[in-house]
Amino acid sequence: MKHVGEYRDGALAQGIAAAIRAEADPMRSYRLMEFCGGHTHAIARYGLEDLLPPQVRMIHGPGCPVCVLPVGRIDAAIRLAASPEITLCTYGDLMRVPGSNGDSLLKAKAAGADIRMVYSTLDAVGIAEREPTREVVFFAIGFETTSPPTAMAIRLAAQSGLSNFSIFCNHVLTPAAIRAIVAGPEARRDGVKIDGFVGPAHVSTVIGADAYAFCATEFAKPVAIAGFEPLDVLQAVLMLVRQVNQGRHEIENQYIRAVTANGNRKAQALVAEMFEPREAFEWRGLGALPHSGLRLRPAWSRFDAETRFEIETVAAADHPGCACGAVLRGVKRPEECRLFGVACTPDSPIGACMVSSEGACAAQWSYGRFRSPAASVAAERVPA
Amino acid sequence: MSRDLFRSRLDLVGGRVEMTHGAGGRAMAQLIEAIFQPALANDFLGQGNDQAVMPLPRSGRLAMSTDGYVVSPLFFPGGDIGSLAVHGTINDIAMSGAVPLYLSVSLIIEEGFPLADLDRIAQSMGAASRAAGVPVVTGDTKVVERGKADGLFISTAGVGVVPPGLVLSGDRARPGDRVVLSGSIGDHGIAILSSRENLEFETAILSDSVALHDLVAAMVAAAGPHLRLMRDPTRGGVAATLNEIAHQSGVGIVIEEGTIPVKSQVIAACDLLGIDPLTVANEGKLIAVVDPAGAGSLLAAMRAHPLGGEAALIGTVVEDDRHFVQMRTAFGGGRIVDWLAGEQLPRIC
Numbered sequence A: 001m002k003h004v005g006e007y008r009d010g011a012l013a014q015g016i017a018a019a020i021r022a023e024a025d026p027m028r029s030y031r032l033m034e035f036c037g038g039h040t041h042a043i044a045r046y047g048l049e050d051l052l053p054p055q056v057r058m059i060h061g062p063g064c065p066v067c068v069l070p071v072g073r074i075d076a077a078i079r080l081a082a083s084p085e086i087t088l089c090t091y092g093d094l095m096r097v098p099g100s101n102g103d104s105l106l107k108a109k110a111a112g113a114d115i116r117m118v119y120s121t122l123d124a125v126g127i128a129e130r131e132p133t134r135e136v137v138f139f140a141i142g143f144e145t146t147s148p149p150t151a152m153a154i155r156l157a158a159q160s161g162l163s164n165f166s167i168f169c170n171h172v173l174t175p176a177a178i179r180a181i182v183a184g185p186e187a188r189r190d191g192v193k194i195d196g197f198v199g200p201a202h203v204s205t206v207i208g209a210d211a212y213a214f215c216a217t218e219f220a221k222p223v224a225i226a227g228f229e230p231l232d233v234l235q236a237v238l239m240l241v242r243q244v245n246q247g248r249h250e251i252e253n254q255y256i257r258a259v260t261a262n263g264n265r266k267a268q269a270l271v272a273e274m275f276e277p278r279e280a281f282e283w284r285g286l287g288a289l290p291h292s293g294l295r296l297r298p299a300w301s302r303f304d305a306e307t308r309f310e311i312e313t314v315a316a317a318d319h320p321g322c323a324c325g326a327v328l329r330g331v332k333r334p335e336e337c338r339l340f341g342v343a344c345t346p347d348s349p350i351g352a353c354m355v356s357s358e359g360a361c362a363a364q365w366s367y368g369r370f371r372s373p374a375a376s377v378a379a380e381r382v383p384a
Numbered sequence B: 001m002s003r004d005l006f007r008s009r010l011d012l013v014g015g016r017v018e019m020t021h022g023a024g025g026r027a028m029a030q031l032i033e034a035i036f037q038p039a040l041a042n043d044f045l046g047q048g049n050d051q052a053v054m055p056l057p058r059s060g061r062l063a064m065s066t067d068g069y070v071v072s073p074l075f076f077p078g079g080d081i082g083s084l085a086v087h088g089t090i091n092d093i094a095m096s097g098a099v100p101l102y103l104s105v106s107l108i109i110e111e112g113f114p115l116a117d118l119d120r121i122a123q124s125m126g127a128a129s130r131a132a133g134v135p136v137v138t139g140d141t142k143v144v145e146r147g148k149a150d151g152l153f154i155s156t157a158g159v160g161v162v163p164p165g166l167v168l169s170g171d172r173a174r175p176g177d178r179v180v181l182s183g184s185i186g187d188h189g190i191a192i193l194s195s196r197e198n199l200e201f202e203t204a205i206l207s208d209s210v211a212l213h214d215l216v217a218a219m220v221a222a223a224g225p226h227l228r229l230m231r232d233p234t235r236g237g238v239a240a241t242l243n244e245i246a247h248q249s250g251v252g253i254v255i256e257e258g259t260i261p262v263k264s265q266v267i268a269a270c271d272l273l274g275i276d277p278l279t280v281a282n283e284g285k286l287i288a289v290v291d292p293a294g295a296g297s298l299l300a301a302m303r304a305h306p307l308g309g310e311a312a313l314i315g316t317v318v319e320d321d322r323h324f325v326q327m328r329t330a331f332g333g334g335r336i337v338d339w340l341a342g343e344q345l346p347r348i349c
C-alpha cells in the first residue's frame, strides 16, 4: 500500500528546494514563467510555491488550450451546435467556457443542442461511424500534442470513407505564443519582465528542444524544458536559477527522458501533411498572432467544419471585468482580478482561466486561495 | 400464487422485460415470483402484502435513509447496481452509528431490459443483503417505455436503530479532534471509470463496495462516547466529505498527504485521467472524527477489523472561520483540498 504523494519523491524534492533556496541570490529577482498549464497545475497541486524563496516567483503562462480560446470561437461552436443536423463532440472542459452573453456549450446542450462529451478525437470518429445520418463535428483544440491525434483521426475517417465527420480546428502553436510574450506589442506595453521559461513537457516531445532556440538567440532568455512531475518542475527551476546567476541563456533539457533536440519527426510530418499555418489566429489575452494557429490544407477541406458549414468567427469581447488577458500574459496574478473568488469561481466561471484545472485562476482558487485572504473570505460558501 | 397459473415460464436466458411486466397483472406477479422472491427471500417479504410489518425496536432512536442508484455501467469490476444499492443505503444508515435493520427496494426498469441481467442483479442484491444480515422487506417494480430510462434505476430505503446515548452528527467536529480514514481511497470510482465504454483502460482495481455497519459497530464499541461523527466519502470523494464536515461544523481541517492510503494502480489511473484521487468516489470507506482521547482505541479497533486494516489518522480539525480543508503535501508545501467543480464524470453511483 502506498500513500498519496509518497511515490513522488518528497524527500528528493525537498533537497532540490533547499538547493534553490541556497543558490538564489536574495538581492536578485527571478521571474520564471511556466508556459504550460500542466506545470501551473503541478505547482499549485503540490504546493511548490511554498518551497521557493520569495525572490523566485513563478508566473503562469498561457499554455492552457481551453484558456486561450477566444470568446468568438466558443460563440461559433455554440452556433454550429444549434444546427439540428449537427452533433458537436467536445472535451468536457470546453463545455463550461463562457461565450458571449453568459452562453456556454453546457447551456446550449441543456437547451437541446446535440453536444456530446468525448475523451478523444477517435471517440468522435466512432460516433460518426455509428450514426451515419448525423453530421459529427469534433471541436479540436490544443497545442502540438493534440494536433497529431487529430490528424490521425482524420486519416482514419478518410480511410473508412466517412463523409459525415469534420473538425472545427482550433489547434495552436507554442513557439508563436512564447514569442508574443517576450516580444509582442502587448508584452512591451505591459512591460512584463521574465527572466526565464520553464519549457513545455509533452509539447516539447513533439516539437523538440530546438524549437525554442529563438528564446536564447533573439531574446537572451534561458529555457529549461521540464516534465510534469513536481520534481521535474523543481529541477527546472534550479537550472534556471543557475543560468540566471551565471548570466547564461541556453535551452536546457531537464526532461531528457522524453525530449530530443528535434522532437518527433513522424508526428511533425503527419501534421504538416494535413495542416498549414493560418496567417493569424486570435488568442485570448494575446490578440491575433501571426502563424500561430493551424487549419486543414485545401486537399482535406472536406473534413474542415469551417468550410463545410461556412462558420464565421465574429470577434467578441471578454466579460468587462475579466482580467484573463493580463493573467495569460503573466502581467497580473489571478487574485489581482477583482472578480477572482467573488463573482468568478470554478462553479460559476466568468473567464476561461477559471474553467480548466490547468488555468491559472482555477489552480490558484482550487489549491492556493488560503494564501490570499481577502479573496478567499469573500466567496467561501457551500456550492449549490 | 403458484407457477402453473402462468401460461409460459419466464425465459431467464434470452427473455426481455415487457411493458406488461409492470402493469400489475399476471406478468408482473410472475416476474416477482420468478426473480425477486427467490433472490431476496425472507419472512417479511414472504408476507406478500403491500407493506411489511415488523416488530418495534425496544430502545434507541430510529435512523432512516433513502438513495437512488443510476450507476453506469450496471455491472462493474467488484460489483453491480444491485449490491451497490444495498451497500449504499446500509452505509448511509450506519454512519449515524445505527444498527441497520430493514431495507426496501424500488426498481424502475426500461422496456427491453434483458431478464438474465435483471435476475443477476436481483441475485446480487439478495447476496449483499444476506451477507449484511439486513433483509429487503418490501419492494416495488415499474416498467417504463424504451428510451425512458437507461436500462435500470434502483432506489433503496432503510431504517436502523441508534443505540441509546450515541449522538453522531456532521456539526459536532471541534478544533483538536482527529480525522480517521478507514482504508485506501478511490477504488470504486476508478473501477467504474475503467469499465466505461469509451475509456477502457487496463486496471486490476475492483470497486470497494461493501456494507460498513459491522466495522461501525466495532468502532462504536471501542470509542462510542469519543466519536463525533462518521461519514462515507462516496460521490466527490474524501475531498467533498471533508469540506461538508468543515462547513457543517464551522471549522477547518488540515490533512497530511503522506498519511492517506491509496493503491498505486489508483494513482496511475488518476494520473492518466488527470483527476485527483481525493475527489474519486468510494463505496466501502468511512471517515470518522473523534475526540483525541479516543483516537488511539478507535484506530486499534478499526485495524483489528477486516474492513479497517489500513485505517489511518489523516488529519486534525482546526479553528478556521474560512472553513478551509488544507493539505500538507508530501513535498512540504500546502494546498487547499476543494470540492470538485462541475461534474467529474457522470453517474458513478
Ligand code: SF4
Binding pocket: A321, A322, A323, A324, A325, A327, A334, A337, A338, A339, A340, A341, A344, A345, A349, A350, A351, A352, A353, A354, A361
Ligand atoms: S478570476 Fe475569472 S474573470 Fe478574473 S481573470 Fe480569472 S478567469 Fe478571468
